[in-house]
Structure formats: C-alpha cells, structure tokens
Amino acid sequence: MDINNRQYFGTLRISVISNQELRPIAGARVTIAYTEEPSAPIFTGVTDISGETEEITLTAPNFDYSQAPSEIQPYTDYNITVEAEGYEPALVSGTEILPDRVAIQQIKLAPLTQTEEEQIVVIPVHTLFGEYPPKLPEDEIKPMAESGEIVLSRVVIPEYVIVHDGLPSDNTAPNYWVRYKDYIKNVASCEIYATWPEAALYANILAIMSFTLNRVYTEWYRGQGRDFTITSSTAYDQKFIYGRNIYENIDNLVDNVFANYLSRPGVRQPILTAYCDGDRVQCRGLSQWGSKNLAEQGYSAIEILRYYYGNDMYINTAEVISGVPSSYPGYSLSVGSSGEKVRQLQNQLNRIARNYPAIPTLTADGVYGPATEDAVRVFQRVFNLPQTGVTDYATWYEISDIYVGVSRIAEPS
Numbered sequence: 509m510d511i512n513n514r515q516y517f518g519t520l521r522i523s524v525i526s527n528q529e530l531r532p533i534a535g536a537r538v539t540i541a542y543t544e545e546p547s548a549p550i551f552t553g554v555t556d557i558s559g560e561t562e563e564i565t566l567t568a569p570n571f572d573y574s575q576a577p578s579e580i581q582p583y584t585d586y587n588i589t590v591e592a593e594g595y596e597p598a599l600v601s602g603t604e605i606l607p608d609r610v611a612i613q614q615i616k617l618a619p620l621t622q623t624e625e626e627q628i629v630v631i632p633v634h635t636l637f638g639e640y641p642p643k644l645p646e647d648e649i650k651p652m653a654e655s656g657e658i659v660l661s662r663v664v665i666p667e668y669v670i671v672h673d674g675l676p677s678d679n680t681a682p683n684y685w686v687r688y689k690d691y692i693k694n695v696a697s698c699e700i701y702a703t704w705p706e707a708a709l710y711a712n713i714l715a716i717m718s719f720t721l722n723r724v725y726t727e728w729y730r731g732q733g734r735d736f737t738i739t740s741s742t743a744y745d746q747k748f749i750y751g752r753n754i755y756e757n758i759d760n761l762v763d764n765v766f767a768n769y770l771s772r773p774g775v776r777q778p779i780l781t782a783y784c785d786g787d788r789v790q791c792r793g794l795s796q797w798g799s800k801n802l803a804e805q806g807y808s809a810i811e812i813l814r815y816y817y818g819n820d821m822y823i824n825t826a827e828v829i830s831g832v833p834s835s836y837p838g839y840s841l842s843v844g845s846s847g848e849k850v851r852q853l854q855n856q857l858n859r860i861a862r863n864y865p866a867i868p869t870l871t872a873d874g875v876y877g878p879a880t881e882d883a884v885r886v887f888q889r890v891f892n893l894p895q896t897g898v899t900d901y902a903t904w905y906e907i908s909d910i911y912v913g914v915s916r917i918a919e920p921s
Contacts, residue, residue, distance in 0.1 A: 516607035518568040518583075521756075521892070522561040524590055527616035530913035531863045532559025536592035536617070540564065543585045543602060555592075558866045558890045568607035574701040577787045577797060581637055582606065582701065590615050602631030603753045609702045610756035612892055629751030635699055635785070636796065641743035642789040648780045649772075650726045663778060663824070665767050666724050667831025667912075671748050672736035676729065683736050684750055687909065689766045692717055693754045696762065698747040700796055702755035708803035709761055711812040712783070714823065715794050716746060718770035721778040721826070759892055763902035770813065771824040778824075781817065793817070832908040841899040845876040853899060856911040857883050863914045864890055 524536040538561050540551040553561050567584060574582035583604040591597045595617035603613050618627060632638065669691050674681025686694070692713065700712045723729070723738045723745070730737075740748040769778040786795025794816040802812045813821050829835065833856070837849045851874035861867040861883075867890070868883045881897035888895045891906055899907070 514570075516568045516570055517565050518605035518607050519610040520564045520566055520586070520603070520605060520753075521610060521612050522555070522564070522588065522590075523612070523614045524555050524559045524592065525614065525616055526595075527618050529863075529916070530910065532557070533592050533595065533617055534559060536590050536595075539589045540566070541587045541589075543587050546587045546601075556866075558864055560890070563610070566605045568605045571607045571703060574606060574703045575800070577636075577785075581633075582703075583634065585631070588613060588615065590617065592617055594620055596620060596625070596627055598627040598629070600629045600631065600751060600753075604631065604634065604697075606701060606703050606755070611753045612756060612759060613753040615751075631749055631752045634701075635742065635747045636701065639788075640747065641741070643782065643784060643791060644743050645792070646780055646782070648782065649775055650722065650728065650777060650780065662828065663721060663725055663769065663776075663826045665721075665826045665829040666737075669720065669724065669737040670735070671750075672729075672734070672739045673748070673750060674739065675741050676732075676734060676739055676744055682750075684748075686748075688720075689762055689909070691748065692720065692766060693759055693762050694748055694752060695720075695746045696758045697752065697754040698749055700800075702758050704800045705803035706757070706761070707807060707809045707812060708800040709758060710765065710809035711794070711799050711803070712796060713758070713762060713765065714768060714770055714809060714813060715781040715783050717766070717768060718778045718781045719746060719783075721769045722780040725777045756892060760894065760902070763893065763906060766905075767826045767829060768823050769826065770817070771822055772820050773822075779817070779821070783816075829905070831912055832905065833911065834908070836901055836904045840901075841876055841904075842897070843876055843878065843881050846874055848874065850874045850876045850880070853884075853904075853907065854880060856907050857887060860887065860907070860910050860914055866890060 522538055524533045526533060534555055534557050536555040538553050539549045541549050551564055555561055569582055573580050583606045585602045585604055588600045588603055598615055598617055600615055605611050666688050668685045669688055671684045671686050672681055695716050696713050739745045770781055782791050782793030784791035786797045799812045810823060834852055841850055851872050854870045854872040857867060858869055861869050867886045870879055870883055884899055885895050885897040893903055
C-alpha cells in the first residue's frame with residue numbers, strides 16, 4: 509500500500525514449454541511466492557492445453573517509483589516454481605512485476621532424462637535500479653575490413669543472434685541462441701521500464717535494434733575470432749538475462765517494428781547507437797531517463813532520437829528478414845481475402861495446431877473466411893498478440909516464426 513492508500517497491481521501471464529521443441533506443456537503445476545518468502549505460496553495453478561496459466565493479478569509498488577530514479581525498487585519480484593510429469597522441475601527467481609503492466613514469463617522444462625537436478629533461473633536487479641558497468645565508448649560507425657568490404661552487403665534481420673553471457677574474453681561463459689525478436693524484447697525489458705510512454709519505449713527499442721544490427725552487419729566479434737554475435741555485458745554491449753520475463757506492451761511494439769534500425773545519410777551499416785541511463789552514468793548518446801522525460805513533453809520517437817543523435821538520423825527498414833518461409837504481402841489479410849498468401853497462412857496454422865491443439869484446423873482453400881479468422885484469433889491469444897482475427901504485419905511474422913519453430917526437431921543450442 510502506498511502513502512496515498514492506493515494499492516497497485518500488475519498482471520502475470522506464464523507459459524510453459526519443452527526446451528527440446530516448441531511444444532506447450534499442459535497440466536504443469538505452477539506455484540508463485542514472493543522472492544523474500546519462497547516457502548509461502550500466494551498462487552497455485554495448472555497450465556491449460558496451450559501451456560498457459562490464467563492471468564494472475566499480483567501486488568506491485570507505486571507507479572511513480574518507475575517514473576524517476578528512485579531508491580525504492582519500482583517492481584515486486586516473485587519466485588515461480590513449475591513441476592510437470594516427465595520433466596525436471598524449474599525455478600525462476602526474480603520475475604519482475606510492474607504496476608499496471610502485463611508481464612509475460614516463459615519457462616522451458618527439460619525432460620527427466622536430460623538432467624538430474626532442478627533448473628534454476630535467477631533474474632538479477634534491473635539495470636536502472638542496480639549497479640552495472642558503464643558502456644565503454646565506441647565509434648558509432650565501424651571501419652571497413654582490410655579487404656575494403658564488410659562481410660554483409662546489405663542489412664539483414666537475422667533469425668537468431670548468439671549471445672555470449674559474459675565478458676568477451678570469458679571463455680567459460682555460455683552462448684545462447686536467441687531469436688532476434690526475443691533478444692530485442694529481453695534487452696528492452698532489462699534496460700528500460702515498461703511503464704514509460706510509448707514514444708520513449710520506441711526510441712529506446714530503435715537504439716537497441718540498431719546497436720544489435722551493427723554487431724550483426726559488421727560481424728564485430730566474429731572478426732575477432734569469437735563464435736558469438738554479441739555479449740550480455742553492459743560494458744561492451746547490452747544487458748541480456750537468460751530466462752527473464754518481458755512485458756506485453758514491449759512484446760507488441762517489437763513485433764511491429766523489428767525490421768527497423770537507425771541510419772545516417774551515406775552510411776550503409778546500422779548506427780552503433782550509444783545510450784546510458786543519464787542519471788548515474790552520462791554518455792554521448794541517448795539518455796534513457798531523458799528519453800522518458802522528452803516523451804512526456806510530447807516528443808515522438810524520432811524527435812527523441814534526433815535530440816540525442818542529431819537531425820540527420822533517420823529510421824530505416826531492412827529489406828531482408830531471415831528464416832521466414834514467405835515475406836509479408838504488404839497488406840493485412842482478413843475476411844474476404846483470398847489467394848496463395850492465404851493458403852500459405854492456413855497451411856502454417858495447421859502445422860502449428862499440431863503442437864498447439866487449441867488452434868482450430870483449417871481447410872487450406874486460400875479463402876480467408878470466418879474459420880480462418882477464428883484460428884488467427886486463437887493464435888493471437890496464445891502468442892500474446894492483439895486478438896483481432898486479422899493477419900497484420902506483426903501476426904504474419906509471428907505465425908512464420910512459430911511455424912519455423914515447430915517444424916524443427918529442436919532449437920539450436
């Protein structure tokens with residue numbers, strides 16, 4: 509309860525899947541407790557046919573604590589334990605619940621034959637609240653290779669980035685293969701608060717994506733003989749926390765803008781956009797807290813970015829998206845649409861439905877009728893998209909991603 513006697517709440521949505529394939533685990537037993545009181549459960553439930561719990565309302569701190577630097581933690585952290593027949597138990601400690609926001613926590617379970625101990629994910633303190641090493645200065649445009657050419661000739665959205673969970677020189681740190689969109693959502697949830705205005709979120713997400721795509725485009729670490737794309741170190745790159753929760757508004761925003769990045773005239777590579785919190789750490793780049801304040805003054809995302817990076821900065825869009833069977837048709841598909849793109853959509857939904865049986869099976873006739881609309885709406889519910897029944901840009905590429913995921917025998921590791 510805050511000083512004005514108003515109680516704040518956030519919402520938590522949990523999904524449980526196998527770590528061997530993109531398949532939900534129904535009937536998993538989920539228990540939630542405060543991190544400080546792990547032996548005193550405040551919620552117990554069971555996942556449904558899509559591996560999901562009901563939406564859970566949990567107490568959270570005062571909304572104002574996440575609106576300015578504060579010595580009071582602006583989120584409440586919770587422990588989540590999951591048990592399911594045939595799988596090792598799992599614990600996620602530190603899931604962060606912000607007031608008036610929906611947190612999404614995915615938990616992957618390992619089959620009993622794979623390990624002999626509980627899987628534990630510990631989510632450390634948020635970068636805006638804890639102490640992390642400041643970013644080492646770098647030039648925003650990388651020099652050309654000695655051959656006179658950068659390896660990639662154009663900007664490509666990768667299917668995966670390989671995240672080195674430690675310093676670049678730490679050969680003992682694990683590497684994680686992370687889908688590009690999932691990586692951006694994770695970093696954004698680590699670096700900024702989901703309670704901020706949308707313009708601030710978009711500006712920060714654009715900076716995160718441009719930084720990432722510069723590492724991809726220039727093959728920065730591979731050029732140094734490393735076997736990864738980027739690190740989780742704030743001194744060298746951006747904060748990434750394996751297994752942490754994300755937020756619905758960040759999730760939806762990234763789905764709609766993931767192919768964007770920042771450019772300057774005459775520069776082919778995405779800009780390596782420096783940023784910092786702007787409170788404890790200052791830098792020649794975007795101030796995270798400052799971007800939030802500018803958004804409250806009515807600045808748009810591009811106006812915020814130009815405030816920090818200069819008026820010649822503009823938003824660009826990658827022409828190529830890796831790992832998708834077919835590109836977006838350029839317009840939304842809805843009831844009345846027909847043709848090969850609709851047939852592709854129906855076939856992909858049918859394959860996804862074999863893993864996610866809540867999604868109705870369709871006749872792949874190339875006609876977008878009420879049945880297709882209903883199947884799309886169920887897909888959108890399961891995968892945290894606005895439930896419109898319309899296949900827009902975000903839904904098309906999410907269906908493509910999930911289709912590719914369920915068609916594989918196993919995720920890269």
